[in-house]
Amino acid sequence: QVQLVESGGGLVQVGGSLRLSCAASGRAGTMGWFRQAPGKERESVAAMRWSGSTTYYEDSVKGRFTISRDKTKNTLYLQMNSLKPEDTAVYYCAASVRNLIHSSMYDQGQYEYWGQGTQVTVSS
Numbered sequence: 001q002v003q004l005v006e007s008g009g010g011l012v013q014v015g016g017s018l019r020l021s022c023a024a025s026g027r028a029g030t031m032g033w034f035r036q037a038p039g040k041e042r043e044s045v046a047a048m049r050w051s052g053s054t055t056y057y058e059d060s061v062k063g064r065f066t067i068s069r070d071k072t073k074n075t076l077y078l079q080m081n082s083l084k085p086e087d088t089a090v091y092y093c094a095a096s097v098r099n100l101i102h103s104s105m106y107d108q109g110q111y112e113y114w115g116q117g118t119q120v121t122v123s124s
Contacts, residue, residue: 009120023074033093035089048068
């Protein structure tokens with residue numbers, strides 16, 4: 001059993017930055033961030049193996065977002081820079097007990113555990 005608690009969301013202006021955190025209890029093989037904008041389906045954002053050996057980024061966030069983790073704190077992070085209005089969404093942390101391969105990391109069906117989500121709003 002893995003419990004996930006996200007934090008760090010909020011309101012930011014276009015071009016600004018936010019860092020999301022996801023505190024995890026229990027061990028995970030792969031952790032990731034997903035987001036759901038109003039009226040849209042949930043989509044992948046970024047993911048990584050807890051070992052740090054493999055990372056995945058959705059194309060629209062490459063070069064702007066960075067996923068990382070702190071093993072000592074058992075916490076996953078998402079540093080979001082150069083934020084755009086289209087980044088506005090509820091961001092969810094997810095965990096899989098398995099070491100997912102890169103081509104599977106985008107697939108939310110591969111993740112067994114989910115946090116409650118944190119709202120990110122980018123205003124123009």
